[in-house]
Amino acid sequence: MxxxxxxxxxxxxxxxxxxxxxxxxxxxPVLDLEGNPLVSGATYHVVPPAFDISSGLTLVGRNGSCPFYVSQVIETRGQPAPTVPAIPVTFTPRVATDGNIIRETRDFTAQFDGASTCVQSTSWRVGEQDPETGRRYVVVGPVPSSDSTLGYFNIVQNDGQYNIQWCPNCLTGVCPKPRCGSVDFVEEDGKRLMVLDGPAYSFAFIRVSN
Structure with missing residues (x-):
């Protein structure tokens, strides 16, 4: 040569x-509470930074029927343990160039590490919109074929805190402008349901396995 x-x-x-x-x-990379990057294939509890007051995420019914909604488990000191346990979440990068690392502002899919009694996927997606508030719920289940980006979320950092948002990246160069929204929670009938379009809620990540 x-x-x-x-x-x-x-x-x-x-x-x-x-x-x-x-x-x-x-x-x-997005870091967990031990300072390690979030990786695909591992499971994490998604909690507030003050995770001793509120706990992780779970699945709940809203109107007595499927699909299930992403919800936050409320766990308060001195009170009995919640009847609905927190469920770990697995993140998977959208594009191969991200490797197995979950990176800030880069799209990923999120899926609960467990089965649903609705007998459907436990992957997160943007669901219905509340007609009164205009806020969109985050539910689990298959993404409608009409819009495959509804299941892509990403994480941004603001003032040292992580926020989850729905604001899918355009990979083709010709994409409709998304109606981006930050993840927050609303109280409904004793449940804390995950929604978009409100103030940005802060999260931390605790690795569970793998």
């Missing part, structure tokens, strides 16, 4: 290394 060809190959490798390094700096 000639020195010229070796030099060309070295330049290509170096360019790819620099491009990857710059890309990684642009999209830092």
């Amino acid at each position: 000639s020195m010229k060809l070796i030099g060309s190959l070295s330049l290509v490798v170096w360019s790819l290394f620099m491009a990857t390094s710059c890309w990684a700096q642009d999209f830092p």
Whole structure:
């Protein structure tokens, strides 16, 4: 192999290394409470930063029928343990270039690590809109074929706190502008249902397994 060809190959490798390094700096990894990156295949409890007051996420019914809604378990000191336990969540990057790392502002799918009595997927997606408040609920189940981006969420950092939002990235260059919304919760009949379009709620992540 000639020195010229070796030099060309070295330049290509170096360019790819620099491009990857710059890309990684642009999209830092989301960190769990132990300071480790969130990885695909592991399970996490998604909790408020003050997780000793409120606990993780779970599935609940809203109107007595499917689909199930994403909800926050309320756990208060001195009170009996909640009857609905928290369920860990698995995150999966949307695109292969993210590897197995969940990165800030990059899309992922979220799925509960458990089965639903509705006999359907436990993957998160944007669901119905409340006709009075205009806020959208986050439910689980298959994404309607008419809009495959309804199941893609991402995490942003504001003032050192992580917020989850629905604001899918455009991968084709020709995409309708999404109606982005930050995750928050609303109280309904003693339940805390996950919704979009309100103040941004802060989250932390506790690794459970893998």
